[in-house]
Amino acid sequence: EAGVTQFPSHSVIEKGQTVTLRCDPISGHDNLYWYRRVMGKEIKFLLHFVKESKQDESGMPNNRFLAERTGGTYSTLKVQPAELEDSGVYFCASSQFGTVKYFGPGTRLTVL
Amino acid sequence: SQQGEEDPQALSIQEGENATMNCSYKTSINNLQWYRQNSGRGLVHLILIRSNEREKHSGRLRVTLDTSKKSSSLLITASRAADTASYFCATDLGGTSYGKLTFGQGTILTVHP
Numbered sequence: 001e002a003g004v005t006q007f008p009s010h011s012v013i014e015k016g017q018t019v020t021l022r023c024d025p026i027s028g029h030d031n032l033y034w035y036r037r038v039m040g041k042e043i044k045f046l047l048h049f050v051k052e053s054k055q056d057e058s059g060m061p062n063n064r065f066l067a068e069r070t071g072g073t074y075s076t077l078k079v080q081p082a083e084l085e086d087s088g089v090y091f092c093a094s095s096q097f098g099t100v101k102y103f104g105p106g107t108r109l110t111v112l
Numbered sequence: 113s114q115q116g117e118e119d120p121q122a123l124s125i126q127e128g129e130n131a132t133m134n135c136s137y138k139t140s141i142n143n144l145q146w147y148r149q150n151s152g153r154g155l156v157h158l159i160l161i162r163s164n165e166r167e168k169h170s171g172r173l174r175v176t177l178d179t180s181k182k183s184s185s186l187l188i189t190a191s192r193a194a195d196t197a198s199y200f201c202a203t204d205l206g207g208t209s210y211g212k213l214t215f216g217q218g219t220i221l222t223v224h225p
Contacts, residue, residue, distance in 0.1 A: 003154075004154070031211060033211070033213075035213075041217070042215045042218070043155075043200065043202075043215040044215070048211060048212060056209075059212075091155065093155075095211065099143065099160065099204065099211065101145075101155075101157060101213065102157065103147070103154045103156070103157075104154050105152075105154040106154055
């Protein structure tokens with residue numbers, strides 16, 4: 001069984017540019033989560049999809065972040081425009097029943 | 113302070129020794145989980161303990177949970193160099209927050225061969 005995959009693994013962009021991160025959950029997992037770890041800080045929840053619906057987006061930092069999950073399969077997280085403080089590692093996770101999480105390898109985002 | 117706080121922040125031991133990491137949290141939880149992250153890799157789920165459980169084992173891992181003290185510990189016995197990684201506890205509050213994990217800052221474990 002393939003695990004959670006994320007693309008790209010690394011992204012380096014200039015401040016003000018746009019970046020789109022992609023997450024492919026484990027097939028059949030209705031729950032998809034985005035988390036972020038900013039340098040030196042703890043891993044923080046961003047949002048939770050159940051199928052294509054946003055169940056909880058209380059962790060999204062501001063309206064520069066847009067997450068979508070069209071069709072209830074893969075998800076994208078767009079940051080537009082990117083700021084320096086957006087640098088960090090973005091993790092995606094999926095689960096079938098909502099408790100145990102399978103995490104992807106993360107996307108390391110560097111905003112210069 | 114964060115929901116999940118871990119100590120020590122860093123732990124350095126010799127192969128064969130045991131490693132103990134602690135996690136404290138502030139609110140009632142549904143379950144507590146431990147994860148491992150190897151450098152540059154994703155988070156790997158190690159073990160989950162529910163609020164009505166006091167101890168769980170999985171291979172060389174032993175997790176305890178004391179809900180009265182709002183604390184948990186992860187014990188890795190007979191450590192190996194391959195256990196070198198960052199370890200995180202994460203709490204799940206359940207209810208309307210079910211599935212939304214709150215992580216601690218982690219413990220960096222280094223096991224010297």
